[in-house]
Amino acid sequence: MKLSKTDRKLRIRRRIRKISFGTEARPRLSVFRSNKEIYAQLIDDNKGVTLAAASSRDKGIDAKGTKSDIAASVGKAIAEKAQKLGIEAVSFDRGGNLYHGRVKSLAEGAREAGLKF
Template sequence: MDASKKRLARQRRQQRIRKQVRGTAGKPRLSVYRSNTNIYAQLIDDVAGRTVAAASSLETDVAKGEDGKVGVAKQVGTLVGQRAKDAGITTCVFDRGGNRYAGRVAALAEGAREAGLEF
């Protein structure tokens, strides 16, 4: 599959998901962006249009260990879960960003759940 067709298909999936998934102040949207090398997660209040908490694999708190990208994604999930708890958030809705719920995206979700975030 051509790279531009792949990107367009992912954007269409993302728009289909985004129609149904909305974040509020009490229950923000946990948005995940996955690039080839890094992974980013942020809790977004769509009503106010602001980010409540965020974490990424570029931060110094995240150790690039022997678990590879999946281990790093789980650490990012744990970090965003802890920051959400500090902000007083316990529940959220999960936005996988058009990616399959497998591998790094699933590991990030698992890490966030282990940190106490419910979705």
């Protein structure tokens, strides 16, 4: 029996979460992508807390251009927040999405701003 699109994405998400785990020194950079917006969080899985978050809905994000351009600016914003917290390296969690398009743009934006993963 064929999996539905949501079941397939959930299966991929669970497989990724087995591998990526966030600590205080190296938190997990979790990405959620909806049809209109994109969100990124730095999560410490040991304590179960979100250290920092950025999204395309934030006021400091440049909301002009394509969705990929906006995702890149979200990546830069989360990287700046991470550097203020003294975080240099993260574990990337693409959230069941393909590493392509907006997810890739967010990751490249974060790398440009100084995050390592």
